[in-house]
Amino acid sequence: xxxxxxxxxxxxxxxxxxxxxxxxxxxxxxxxxxxxxxxxxxxxxxxxxxxxxxxxxxxxxxxxxxxxxxxxxxxxxxxxxxxxxxxxxxxxxxxxxxxxxxxxxxxxxxxxxxxxxxxxxxxxxxxxxxxxxxxxxxxxxxxxxxxxxxxxxxxxxxxxxxxxxxxxxxxxxxxxxxxxxxxxxxxxxxxxxxxxxxxxxxxxxxxxxxxxxxxxxxxxxxxxxxxxxxxxxxxxxxxxxxxxxxxxxxxxxxxxxxxxxxxxxxxxxxxxxxxxxxxxxxxxxxxxxxxxxxxxxxxxxxxxxxxxxxxxxxxxxxxxxxxxxxxxxxxxxxxxxxxxxxxxxxxxxxxxxxxxxxxxxxxxxxxxxxxxxxxxxxxxxxxxxxxxxxxxxxxxxxxxxxxxxxxxxxxxxxxxxxxxxxxxxxxxxxxxxxxxxxxxxxxxxxxxxxxxxxxxxxxxxxxxxxxxxxxxxxxxxxxxxxxxxxxxxxxxxxxxxxxxxxxxxxxxxxxxxxxxxxxxxxxxxxxxxxxxxxxxxxxxxxxxxxxxxxxxxxxxxxxxxxxxxxxxxxxxxxxxxxxxxxxxxxxxxxxxxxxxxxxxxxxxxxxxxxxxxxxxxxxxxxxxxxxxxxxxxxxxxxxxxxxxxxxxxxxxxxxxxxxxxxxxxxxxxxxxxxxxxxxxxxxxxxxxxxxxxxxxxxxxxxxxxxxxxxxxxxxxxxxxxxxxxxxxxxxxxxxxxxxxxxxxxxxxxxxxxxx
Amino acid sequence: xxxxxxxxxxxxxxxxxxxxxxxxxxxxxxxxxxxxxxxxxxxxxxxxxxxxxxxxxxxxxxxxxxxxxxxxxxxxxxxxxxxxxxxxxxxxxxxxxxxx
Numbered sequence: 001x002x003x004x005x006x007x008x009x010x011x012x013x014x015x016x017x018x019x020x021x022x023x024x025x026x027x028x029x030x031x032x033x034x035x036x037x038x039x040x041x042x043x044x045x046x047x048x049x050x051x052x053x054x055x056x057x058x059x060x061x062x063x064x065x066x067x068x069x070x071x072x073x074x075x076x077x078x079x080x081x082x083x084x085x086x087x088x089x090x091x092x093x094x095x096x097x098x099x100x101x102x103x104x105x106x107x108x109x110x111x112x113x114x115x116x117x118x119x120x121x122x123x124x125x126x127x128x129x130x131x132x133x134x135x136x137x138x139x140x141x142x143x144x145x146x147x148x149x150x151x152x153x154x155x156x157x158x159x160x161x162x163x164x165x166x167x168x169x170x171x172x173x174x175x176x177x178x179x180x181x182x183x184x185x186x187x188x189x190x191x192x193x194x195x196x197x198x199x200x201x202x203x204x205x206x207x208x209x210x211x212x213x214x215x216x217x218x219x220x221x222x223x224x225x226x227x228x229x230x231x232x233x234x235x236x237x238x239x240x241x242x243x244x245x246x247x248x249x250x251x252x253x254x255x256x257x258x259x260x261x262x263x264x265x266x267x268x269x270x271x272x273x274x275x276x277x278x279x280x281x282x283x284x285x286x287x288x289x290x291x292x293x294x295x296x297x298x299x300x301x302x303x304x305x306x307x308x309x310x311x312x313x314x315x316x317x318x319x320x321x322x323x324x325x326x327x328x329x330x331x332x333x334x335x336x337x338x339x340x341x342x343x344x345x346x347x348x349x350x351x352x353x354x355x356x357x358x359x360x361x362x363x364x365x366x367x368x369x370x371x372x373x374x375x376x377x378x379x380x381x382x383x384x385x386x387x388x389x390x391x392x393x394x395x396x397x398x399x400x401x402x403x404x405x406x407x408x409x410x411x412x413x414x415x416x417x418x419x420x421x422x423x424x425x426x427x428x429x430x431x432x433x434x435x436x437x438x439x440x441x442x443x444x445x446x447x448x449x450x451x452x453x454x455x456x457x458x459x460x461x462x463x464x465x466x467x468x469x470x471x472x473x474x475x476x477x478x479x480x481x482x483x484x485x486x487x488x489x490x491x492x493x494x495x496x497x498x499x500x501x502x503x504x505x506x507x508x509x510x511x512x513x514x515x516x517x518x519x520x521x522x523x524x525x526x527x528x529x530x531x532x533x534x535x536x537x538x539x540x541x542x543x544x545x546x547x548x549x550x551x552x553x554x555x556x557x558x559x560x561x562x563x564x565x566x567x568x569x570x571x572x573x574x575x576x577x578x579x580x581x582x583x584x585x586x587x588x589x590x591x592x593x594x595x596x597x598x599x600x601x602x603x604x605x606x607x608x609x610x611x612x613x614x615x616x617x618x619x620x621x622x623x624x625x626x627x628x629x630x631x632x633x634x635x636x637x638x639x640x641x642x643x644x645x646x647x648x649x650x651x652x653x654x655x656x657x658x659x660x661x662x663x664x665x666x667x668x669x670x671x672x673x674x675x676x677x678x679x680x681x682x683x684x685x686x687x688x689x690x691x692x693x694x695x696x697x698x699x700x701x702x703x704x705x706x707x708x709x710x711x712x713x714x715x716x717x718x719x720x721x722x723x724x725x726x727x728x729x730x731x732x733x734x735x736x737x738x739x740x741x742x743x744x745x746x747x748x749x750x751x752x753x754x755x
Numbered sequence: 756x757x758x759x760x761x762x763x764x765x766x767x768x769x770x771x772x773x774x775x776x777x778x779x780x781x782x783x784x785x786x787x788x789x790x791x792x793x794x795x796x797x798x799x800x801x802x803x804x805x806x807x808x809x810x811x812x813x814x815x816x817x818x819x820x821x822x823x824x825x826x827x828x829x830x831x832x833x834x835x836x837x838x839x840x841x842x843x844x845x846x847x848x849x850x851x852x853x854x855x
Contacts, residue, residue: 067797068800070796070800072793103824106802107801110800110802269796270796271804274804294824297812297826300813300826304813304819394828398817398819398828402816405830410830411817513830513831513835514817515794515797515829516828517801517827518827
């Protein structure tokens with residue numbers, strides 16, 4: 001597309017098998033100029049990058065790594081659509097860079113043979129050369145270039161070797177135009193059938209105007225229609241019903257003819273392509289006859305060992321999670337400080353009233369309570385990406401497959417579930433690696449049952465207040481610690497049971513087959529890790545900035561309105577003014593003891609006022625309304641409304657409890673927690689005067705929060721990843737039901753045991 | 756066409772046996788893959804096609820097999836099974852190329 005003036009950006013698409021170093025190449029080429037989104041309607045990650053070469057802008061499109069260009073799902077079809085220029089939001093590729101790993105060259109060239117048939121200019125970026133050399137492989141690159149008819153550039157993306165030559169080769173390929181179609185991959189009989197089908201379909205499309213090229217379907221799509229068993233491929237040809245039926249008939253006939261000619265579909269594809277690869281590489285690749293053990297094999301002997309490997313995996317997990325919690329403390333403190341400073345500033349600048357309250361409690365409080373988890377998400381993603389990039393995660397999935405299969409899942413579900421212990425959001429996003437749709441859905445639905453870090457504040461509060469500090473079994477175990485462990489266990493056990501149930505009912509399918517490449521171990525690229533971690537974190541922030549923002553404001557309104565009538569708080573207000581006056585005079589006289597005393601009294605009154613407002617608000621009324629429903633759990637309306645208020649984010653319940661029990665929302669610090677604990681212990685049922693809280697009530701609250709779906713961000717992510725509103729709704733209903741039933745059981749059992 | 760597999764006591768056999776029956780370190784030559792067509796195709800795409808030489812690296816379920824230089828963690832069960840022959844002659848029957 002030569003243009004006399006300024007040429008538009010060159011669209012360069014990167015594609016290749018997984019574990020070929022494609023992401024490293026993409027990161028090395030585009031640097032920080034990358035953005036990540038989603039293709040409309042599917043969850044395929046749309047990674048775009050930019051660079052400038054010889055005065056021309058390049059638009060880099062990174063497609064997800066795949067072993068084959070035979071689309072099995074709508075997600076995989078996007079890859080084909082992008083390559084064929086049929087994806088509306090992207091220009092058709094000018095050049096395709098096919099990333100080929102030298103140490104697995106046959107399998108990679110199988111994939112390349114599919115790319116070759118698209119009729120686009122292709123450049124091969126040959127990676128993993130050092131690994132191949134270390135294994136004693138020799139590849140005659142010049143010979144391969146002659147046979148394949150495409151440029152091959154050996155690169156080492158992490159070191160930056162070969163990147164310039166690659167860019168030059170891509171530029172030349174763009175100027176030279178289309179690569180010739182390789183016609184000799186399939187046997188002649190098969191090619192004839194494809195051509196016939198192609199001309200039939202071309203005849204069905206709209207008549208060709210004079211001077212126009214006949215617009216038949218791309219040959220590759222026709223070939224796929226003949227090879228792949230599914231019927232969804234008809235969509236490609238935009239046919240009417242009659243033609244579609246005719247096409248189905250024609251394809252069936254063609255397949256039968258091919259079968260009698262010894263070309264059975266679909267075997268013909270793999271057989272022909274691997275034979276083609278063998279012809280192309282014959283005499284050009286030298287491989288040592290007897291291969292010694294590679295470093296990867298030696299490591300695997302230990303890391304995939306049933307006993308030692310499992311122990312190492314357990315150790316890795318322990319270290320990873322303690323890192324998530326301990327490393328995150330510092331940055332979480334900073335974020336808390338920054339949010340506190342912003343609130344302080346707003347508080348000092350605005351007069352008391354609805355606007356100030358909206359900004360403080362609604363906006364800053366709501367969004368702040370979510371942003372606080374950013375450091376944990378960041379660290380978790382950093383460590384997980386690092387483990388993934390060096391090849392360990394495939395081993396972890398391998399080891400866990402044995403356990404996961406009992407619940408109808410495969411080892412691939414392990415990593416997403418694992419990350420859900422920190423936060424379900426990255427966990428659900430990580431399910432994209434699961435090929436089978438039903439497995440992926442099952443994993444998404446059970447991931448929020450893992451006790452995430454937001455549950456921890458609830459557990460800590462309840463355990464500290466009501467579980468006695470007793471050691472059991474002769475001091476080996478602490479009752480409090482055991483209770484915490486039990487809460488985590490409840491989530492895991494219920495998740496396992498749910499997975500088992502889901503896979504036998506609404507998401508019925510056989511246990512998925514597990515085929516996973518165990519890539520050679522390698523040093524991870526820091527650039528790739530950072531880029532991916534930043535993507536995920538931004539994604540999370542975006543979520544916090546939109547849905548959570550909106551829900552926080554709604555919840556604020558429910559707590560703020562309607563304002564309580566002045567009569568209800570007249571006495572307190574009068575007291576407040578009196579105290580404020582004496583506080584001013586005490587300050588003036590410099591009596592610091594008196595100031596402290598008055599400030600304390602004033603604080604109590606403010607908390608009480610807040611409590612009155614809370615009881616009067618929509619939320620308080622809602623709490624009263626649902627009291628009959630939560631009474632069987634041992635809860636009164638105060639706990640009920642605290643639970644309702646924590647719908648957007650479960651950790652909010654701690655602050656709401658603070659307001660409801662008249663000690664103020666500021667209960668994060670130790671002193672605040674102590675005040676709340678005391679207030680909760682003192683709370684009684686108004687009619688009987690019995691204490692509101694006891695161990696069974698604390699247990700029922702904890703169990704409820706372990707299983708409930710009180711997290712709007714998780715529901716939003718489920719909606720996005722499943723592209724529907726039914727699944728988040730289902731998730732919310734089933735989790736809330738489970739939470740209620742188990743909380744009820746916990747309370748009843750506790751009462752029966754006389755705790 | 757899958758019949759009950761006879762118990763194999765000797766190391767080399769021209770009879771097809773399930774890949775799962777290979778002992779660690781033993782190699783076999785793929786002669787058929789049976790089962791769900793999509794999964795079979797996926798395995799073939801990974802290079803596990805007729806004539807390919809596979810080596811059992813870690814047996815069990817899932818097992819780790821070596822296919823050329825690639826290592827695959829695979830769980831083969833009722834969904835798909837790979838039939839291999841362990842005799843050296845058997846491989847020559849397959850005219851199909853062996854991915855190295």
